[in-house]
Structures are given as C-alpha cells and as structure tokens.
Amino acid sequence: MFLKRIEMQGFKSFADRISINFEHNMTGIVGPNGCGKSNIADAIKWVLGEQSAKILRGEKMSDVIFAGSKNRRGVNMAEVTLVFDNSKRALNYDSDEVELTRRIYKDDQDAQYLINHQNVRLKDVVDLILDSGLGKDSLSMISQGNIQAFAEARPYDRRAIFEEAAGVARYKKRKIEAINRLERTKNNLERTYDILSELEKQVGPLKRQAKRAETYRNKKEALEAIETAVLVEEITLLEDQIANFNTNINELEVKIENAQSGIEIRENQNFSAKQEAKDLEKKINDDSSALIKTINEIQVLENRHKEQ
Numbered sequence: 001m002f003l004k005r006i007e008m009q010g011f012k013s014f015a016d017r018i019s020i021n022f023e024h025n026m027t028g029i030v031g032p033n034g035c036g037k038s039n040i041a042d043a044i045k046w047v048l049g050e051q052s053a054k055i056l057r058g059e060k061m062s063d064v065i066f067a068g069s070k071n072r073r074g075v076n077m078a079e080v081t082l083v084f085d086n087s088k089r090a091l092n093y094d095s096d097e098v099e100l101t102r103r104i105y106k107d108d109q110d111a112q113y114l115i116n117h118q119n120v121r122l123k124d125v126v127d128l129i130l131d132s133g134l135g136k137d138s139l140s141m142i143s144q145g146n147i148q149a150f151a152e153a154r155p156y157d158r159r160a161i162f163e164e165a166a167g168v169a170r171y172k173k174r175k176i177e178a179i180n181r182l183e184r185t186k187n188n189l190e191r192t193y194d195i196l197s198e199l200e201k202q203v204g205p206l207k208r209q210a211k212r213a214e215t216y217r218n219k220k221e222a223l224e225a226i227e228t229a230v231l232v233e234e235i236t237l238l239e240d241q242i243a244n245f246n247t248n249i250n251e252l253e254v255k256i257e258n259a260q261s262g263i264e265i266r267e268n269q270n271f272s273a274k275q276e277a278k279d280l281e282k283k284i285n286d287d288s289s290a291l292i293k294t295i296n297e298i299q300v301l302e303n304r305h306k307e308q
C-alpha cells in the first residue's frame with residue numbers, strides 16, 4: 001500500500017498548509033535537528049488513531065496544534081490528511097484513493113475523523129487500517145528507539161518482532177477479539193446451563209401438568225363428541241315427528257276439503273228442494289183457487305138449474 005501524500009495544516013511545527021508528495025519507492029526527509037522531521041512521523045501516527053499524547057511527544061492531545069513561534073501566533077486547529085493509493089484495494093474501501101483525515105480544535109478536545117471527507121468514528125479508521133496491517137501497534141513505523149531495541153533483542157524476542165513485521169498485529173487483535181468472544185460465549189453457556197438446570201427442575205411438575213391437561217383435553221373432546229351425537233339423535237327424532245305431523249296435517253286438510261265440498265253439495269240440494277216446495281205450494285194455491293172457482297161455478301150452475 002503506497003502513501004502518496006501527506007497534507008498538514010496547524011500540526012506541530014507546520015503552521016501553514018503543506019502537502020508532501022511521495023513519488024518514489026523510497027523517500028528520504030533530511031534536515032537539521034529540530035526542523036520538524038519527527039513531526040511528520042507524529043502526524044502519520046496521529047491520523048492512524050494514536051491516542052497517547054506522550055507517544056506524540058506532548059503533554060496533552062491539544063499540544064499537536066501549532067502553538068506559535070517567535071515570528072507568528074498559534075492557531076486554533078490542527079488537521080492532517082494521509083492520501084493512500086488504494087488501486088489494489090489494500091484497504092477495504094471501494095475507492096482507488098483513500099484519504100484519512102484527523103482534525104482537532106483547541107477548545108474542543110474531541111477529534112474529528114474523516115474517510116474520504118465523510119465523518120466517521122475512530123473505530124472505523126482503526127478497523128480500516130488494522131485490516132491492512134497498518135495499525136499503530138504494527139511495525140509499519142519504526143522509530144529510532146525501536147531500532148536499538150531490535151539490535152539488542154534476544155533471538156526469541158526478535159522472532160516476535162519479525163512476526164509483528166509480517167503483519168501479525170491484525171491477527172493478534174482478531175485473536176484477542178475471538179478470545180473475548182469465546183469468554184463471553186463461555187459465560188453465556190454457563191448461564192444457559194444454570195437456566196437449563198433450573199428448567200430441568202420444573203420438567204417433572206410440568207410433565208405431570210401436561211399429562212393432566214392432555215387427559216382433560218381428551219375427555220373434553222370425548223364429551224363434545226357424545227353431546228354432538230345426542231343432539232344429532234334428538235334433532236333426527238324431532239324431524240321425524242315434524243314429518244309425521246305434516247303428513248297428518250295434509251290428510252286433515254284433504255278431509256276438511258272433502259267435507260266442505262259435501263256441505264256445498266247439500267246446501268245446493270237444500271236450496272233446490274226449498275225452491276221445489278215453493279213451486280209446489282204455489283201450484284197447490286193455484287189449483288185450490290181454480291177448484292174453488294170451479295165449485296162456485298158448479299154452485300151457480302146448480303142454482304140456475306134448480307131455478308129452471
């Protein structure tokens with residue numbers, strides 16, 4: 001992974017905005033003592049998330065802000081940006097160039113972190129660079145003190161240094177995370193066992209309760225089946241009775257109809273008989289009148305005959 005550029009403003013001795021481009025495989029920064037060479041290394045460590053003011057050779061974190069010199073006043077903000085060539089995706093970030101920025105203000109101790117101009121958390125920066133083996137505990141930056149320590153190290157310790165240089169740091173972090181996760185899982189497992197043993201105590205009574213509930217449910221179902229069968233039987237009987245009643249009603253209706261027809265016939269016969277009687281009565285009256293008339297005429301004739 002190639003560091004293309006460092007941009008700084010207000011960081012330690014770099015009061016003005018400055019941009020340092022790295023264009024070759026190896027770049028040397030030379031200058032007299034105290035001119036600010038180590039400040040560049042500090043700037044890199046700072047952007048990569050260094051949280052110790054002491055490691056940055058200060059008392060407190062705001063000491064990284066340009067404090068002023070004999071010719072100019074101090075400033076209120078320090079900002080450093082590292083620009084990486086990410087065309088080979090050494091950093092897990094989908095962009096050919098990755099800019100990491102850290103910014104701090106004098107009156108606000110909370111630093112701001114940016115990845116490609118987007119505000120992020122320190123954790124995001126640390127996670128991004130750890131994956132690339134560039135973490136602050138890795139050996140991608142070796143200070144003067146380190147070189148002396150390497151030279152004097154025992155073979156066993158030196159092996160550790162080589163392992164570190166081979167990019168073991170990120171795996172170390174992952175190992176610690178995995179151990180922590182394992183520990184948490186162990187605790188969870190223990191808690192789960194506790195809960196399990198508690199639950200196991202409840203299994204016996206619960207089993208008995210479940211059995212009783214099962215028996216109750218079976219009996220309830222059987223009762224419901226019997227009640228349903230009884231109801232069906234009752235309904236069938238009632239339906240038969242209704243059918244019988246309907247048949248009887250039909251028969252009675254036919255009988256009533258027949259009786260009504262008989263009554264009607266009799267009424268008609270009655271009416272005709274009455275009419276006939278009336279006619280006979282009239283005839284009798286007429287015949288009686290004719291008889292009386294004839295008797296009178298006979299009387300008259302007899303009287304006339306007697307007189308002759």
Ligand code: ATP
Binds near residue numbers: 011032037038064065
């Ligand atoms: P050496 O070769 O001795 O290690 P160097 O070139 O690495 O020196 P640095 O230690 O990086 O130099 O820089 C030290 C200079 O930075 C000093 O002059 C110091 O006054 C200046 N300096 C450090 N912090 C600040 C600050 N906050 N404000 C202004 N100047 C600062």
